[in-house]
Amino acid sequence: xxxxxxxxxxxxxxxxxxxxxxxxxxxxxxxxxxxxxxxxxxxxxxxxxxxxxxxxxxxxxxxxxxxxxxxxxxxxxxxxxxxxxxxxxxxxxxxxxxxxxxxxxxxxxxx
Numbered sequence: 001x002x003x004x005x006x007x008x009x010x011x012x013x014x015x016x017x018x019x020x021x022x023x024x025x026x027x028x029x030x031x032x033x034x035x036x037x038x039x040x041x042x043x044x045x046x047x048x049x050x051x052x053x054x055x056x057x058x059x060x061x062x063x064x065x066x067x068x069x070x071x072x073x074x075x076x077x078x079x080x081x082x083x084x085x086x087x088x089x090x091x092x093x094x095x096x097x098x099x100x101x102x103x104x105x106x107x108x109x110x111x
Contacts, residue, residue, distance in 0.1 A: 003056035010049035011066055015073045017042025022082065061104050068101040 017039045024035030046066075053062050072094050078084040 007053045013046035068097045
């Protein structure tokens with residue numbers, strides 16, 4: 001299977017886990033344990049898929065894409081779902097993360 005697709009799955013699983021962590025932290029009843037189960041499964045799946053990716057894509061590129069895209073996606077979800085504040089600095093920093101990930105890929109480090 002294409003390692004970039006698996007990396008996409010690893011990113012999605014991590015973002016789901018992180019979002020569930022926020023939902024669990026906000027829950028005031030027993031539902032928080034369900035959210036924490038989603039966290040554990042999401043993170044476990046993410047690390048498992050990332051380990052598969054590392055067989056085909058270099059560590060630096062894999063981790064940069066995984067963490068960078070995951071960070072950007074989580075920030076967008078924070079704004080969209082949780083009403084977190086958007087500032088020019090936050091947008092600029094997210095842009096720098098995306099530029100860094102693109103730069104690593106264009107440098108040929110993943111080939």
